[in-house]
Amino acid sequence: MNIQSAFSAGLQGYQRSADSVTEASLNISRQNINTLANQSSAGAEGNLDQFVDASKKSATSNLIQLQQAELHAQANVHSIKTADDMLGTLIDIRV
Numbered sequence: 001m002n003i004q005s006a007f008s009a010g011l012q013g014y015q016r017s018a019d020s021v022t023e024a025s026l027n028i029s030r031q032n033i034n035t036l037a038n039q040s041s042a043g044a045e046g047n048l049d050q051f052v053d054a055s056k057k058s059a060t061s062n063l064i065q066l067q068q069a070e071l072h073a074q075a076n077v078h079s080i081k082t083a084d085d086m087l088g089t090l091i092d093i094r095v
Contacts, residue, residue, distance in 0.1 A: 010080035017073035024065040031058055 006079060006083035006086075010076045010083060013057060013076035014073055014080070017069045020069035020072070024062040024069065027062045028059060031062075076086060
């Protein structure tokens with residue numbers, strides 16, 4: 001096994017996880033802004049219940065995406081740590 005490729009794969013996976021967190025966070029922020037804008041424009045009238053239900057679904061899927069990204073990041077950190085440990089062991093054996 002090539003240790004450098006294990007490091008690279010771990011780092012790439014971690015970067016993808018960070019990108020996923022950023023995307024989900026931005027989506028949640030946009031939903032909150034849209035919710036506030038629609039509530040202020042709808043006032044007491046309008047069919048706000050449908051909008052709130054749709055917003056909850058989207059918020060839920062984005063929160064799930066955040067949780068998945070966290071788990072992926074943890075897995076990638078574990079693979080980076082393992083590659084680091086293997087490299088340390090190889091250096092100790094060769095010295």
